[in-house]
Amino acid sequence: MATMLSLRRLLARSHAGFRFQFQHTAAVAVKNEPILEFKAGSSERQALEKVLNDLKGQTLEVPCVVGGETVWTNEIRYQLCPFNHSHKVAKFCYADKDLINKAINAALSAHREWDLKPVEDRAQIFFKAADLISGSRRADLLARTMFGQGKTVIQAEIDAAAELIDFFRFNAKYAVELQHEQPISESPSTNTTLYRSLEGFVAAVSPFNFTAIGGNLAGAPALMGNVVLWKPSDTAMAASYTVYKILLEAGLPPNVIQFVPADGPMFGDTVTDSEHLAGINFTGSVPTFRHLWKQVAEKLDKYRTFPRLIGECGGKNFHFVHKSADTVSVVNGTIRSAFEYGGQKCSACSRMYVPDSLWPEIKKNLLEEQKKIKVGNSFARNKKWIEHARSSPNLTVIAGGKCDDGVGYYVQPSIIETKDPQDPIMKEEIFGPIVAIYVYPENKYQEILHLIDTSTPYGLTGAVFAQDKNVVAEACKVLRYSAGNFYINDKSTGSVVAQQPFGGARISGTNDKAGGPHYILRWTSPQSVKETHVPLTGWRYPYMK
Ligand code: NAD
Secondary structure (H helix, E strand, O other): HHHHHHHHHHHHHHHHOOOOOOOOOOOOOOOOOOOOOOOOOOHHHHHHHHHHHHHOOOOOOEEEEEHHHHHHHHOOOEEEEEEEEEEEEEEOOOOOHHHHHHHHHHHHHHHHHHHHHHHHHHHHHHHHHHHHHHHHHHHHHHHHHHHOOOHHHHHHHHHHHHHHHHOOOOOOOHHHHHHHOOOOOOOOOEEEOOOOOOOOEEEEOOOOOOOHHHHHHHHHHHHHEEHHHHEEOOOHHHHHHHHHHHHHOOOOOOOOOOEEOOOOHHHHHHHHHHOOEEEEEEOOOOOHHHHHHHHHHHHHOOOOOEEEEEEEEOEEEEEOOOOOOHHHHHHHHHHHHHHHHHHHHOOOOEEEEEOOHHHHHHHHHHHHHHHHOOOOOOHHHEEEEEHHHOOOOEEEEOOOOHHHHHHHOOOOOOOEEEEEOOOHHHHHOOOOOOOEEEEHHHHHHHHHHHHHHHOOOOOOEEEEOOOHHHHHHHHHHHOOOOOEEEEOOOOOOOOOOOOOEOOHHHHHHHHOOOOOOOOOHHHHOOOEEEEEEEOOOOOHHHHHH
C-alpha cells in the first residue's frame, strides 16, 4: 500500500508541487444548493432586480476565446430575447474552420499539463466556480438566463443557479472520491488505477434550454483532465459565456476549455475531421446526435482512439393515470410538467393516458387550472402541432390553442384530446406547452401500459399515478425500458443532481446519467499499473524442476 501511494504521489507531485494528498477518508461532504424563493423584499430579489434593470436593453459582447485570446470573426450573429425580439441580448461571432482547428491545437497543447494536475486541484476550481455562482455571480447569471432563454425567475434559479452549482460540486466530489476506487494488490506487487483523461480533445455541444447543461457538458470532461472545445447554443450565448468567464475567474487555465460559438454543422464537420477527437459530449435533438454519430462512424479509420459519444436527446414523456390515482396530484403534476418553461424541458409531459372513469373530474380541474396560467414566452414548431390538431378529425383542442409571435414568441398552454393513441401527437417530441390526452376504458389499463411502452421510440421520462400498489408494481415491470427517469405519483420533470441522476435510453440518448457518480467515468481512460517489488530471479516454473 505504501508503494502504491508513493507511486501516485510521485506522479502527482512531478507536475503540481506538493499539495496532492490521498486521504483514506474517501467521502467529500457536499449538499444540494438550496433553491432561493425570491419573495418580495428578500435580499436575493433586490439583487436580481437591480441586475435585471441594469441589463435591460443591453447587449453582451461575446467573442470566441481560442488559445487564451479573444477573437472576432466577420460572421456576426445576435441572440434575441425570446419575449422581446427588439432586445439583442448578445452579439457574438461564428468561429470558422481555421479558428476551430486553431482551437483544437491550442487545447491539445494544454492537455498533458492539465491531465497531470492532481484531481484535487482540478476539483478545487469547480468548487470555487460553484461558490461564485452561489454568491456574487448568481444574480448576473440568472438575469442572463432570464433575458436570453426566456425563463421566469424560479425556472432560471433551478437551472442556472441550483443545478449548475450542484453539477460542479457533486462532480468534483465524485472525481476526488473516484481516486479511492483502487484494485487489490497481492504481494510482492502493488496495483494502482490511474484515472487518466481521454487522449485527444472533447467536443462539447450544448442545447439552448438549460444553462446548467452547457456548463456540465464542458465542465465535467475538463474536471476529469480533458481539454474541451465548447460550442454553445446560439440561443443560450449570453448565459454560456457568463459561465465560461466564471470558470476562468475560478482558476481554470485559459486553454483547457476553448469557447467556440460556431455554425452547428460547420463545427460538427470540423471536429469529426480531426484525428485527435476523443469524445463528443452532446445534448440536443435526436437528428443532430444521429448525424454526429454517423459522421464519426464514417471517419472512424482516421481517429487515434475510438471517440466516446455521449448524447442526451429528446423524449415523449408520459403520465399514465390509473383509476386508483390521486387526481389532485395528477392535475397539478401535469400542469407543472407540461407547461413550466413553456414545455421546453426534455422531460416535459407531452402525452397522458387517463381512465374514462376519472376523465370528467380530471378534465374539469385541468381546464380550470390551465385558465390560471399567465402566458409566458415560448413558438414555430408548436404552431405546426396546433394546426395539426385543428385539422385532424381525431383531435380536439380542449384548452389553449393560440400562438402569437408579435413581440415575443407566445404559445398558449394547450390541452388536446385524441381519439387515436397512435396519432403523431402521441408519438413525436413537441417541445412546447402542448399535452395530448388519450382517454381509455378503465379496465383496459394493462393494454395501455403496453401501448405506452411500444408507441414511441423514446425512453426519457415517465410517470405513473396510482394508489394501488399492485398496479404500481405491474407498471414498473412493463415500463422498465420506457423511461430512464421513472416517477411514481410524481410528475415527469424536476430531477435533482445526485438525487435522480438524469438520462434516457432508446433514441433518447446514451443514458450516461448526468448528475450521478458514474457520469465522470465516461471522461476518463483509466490506466492499470502493476509494480513488482522483488526481482524476478528465474524463468522456470516449479513444476519444471
Ligand atoms: P439541437 O439539436 O437543434 O441543437 C443542439 C446543439 O447542436 C446546438 O448547439 C446546435 O447548434 C448544435 N448543432 C446543430 N447541428 C449540428 C451539427 N451538424 N454538428 C454539431 N452540432 C450541431 O437542439 P436544441 O433545439 O438546442 O435543444 C432541444 C433538444 O434538446 C430537444 O430535443 C430536447 O429534448 C433536447 N434536450 C435533451 C436533454 C436531455 O438531457 N435528454 C436536455 C435538454 C434538451
